[in-house]
Amino acid sequence: MILTKAQYEEIAQCLVAVPPTRQSLRKLKQMFPRYLSGVMKDGTAPVLLELANEVDYAPSLMARIILERFLQEREESPPSKSVINSMLRDPSQIPDGVLANQVYQCIVNDCCYGPLVGCIKHAIGHEHEVLLRDLLLERNLSFLDEDQLRAKGYDKTPDFILEVPVALEGHIIHWIESKASFGDECSHQAYLHDQFWSYWNRFGPGLVIYWYGFIEELDCNRERGILLKDCFPTDLVTLGQGIAQP
Structure with a gap:
């Protein structure tokens, strides 16, 4: 699905959450005494999950706040982000069985954030x-995948480089990148900066497939060598063969 920027902003306006204020963040940090009080009464009850639901906050983010406060009081110094992330990925590392169970409950009940x-x-x-690979094979397009490219010594690589370039809507395509997400302005600009322009600089022009759609106005770098699609194109033209057939 391709949306105009106006359509996307209209939808986003309906979904956007109120950004956290200093007051609301302070309130979240004050949840630690309530957490301690709750588990003292019943350590098996989903205390942390209920606190997150009470303030309409993502359970895994609430777990992060409480875990960070717990470790800070225990070690008398702020824990590193890597330590926090490791414990959230594997709550069995948390040096408190009750908190480990509470964190685990938050992680498995969070549909938006967290390691799960x-x-x-x-x-x-x-x-x-894998879907993109199968589609390339169906059309007999020869390619190198990410693992093969890294074996050749490349560090930043697209998902697939075509060994023989193809043409799409009058543009040459050397590589294809798969993105199983919607391409909004923020994520696309980050991808351009961190990935796409690097691919273009090393391998030439290419194609990005946003399988869940993108904002139409973002497809503005075609003349510079980066095309956007929301599905695998059926009108790829191969050298001397015409349109690639499945």
């Missing part, structure tokens, strides 16, 4: 890379 959601996103991304 990260794993799901990674799996969906891999699934779409």
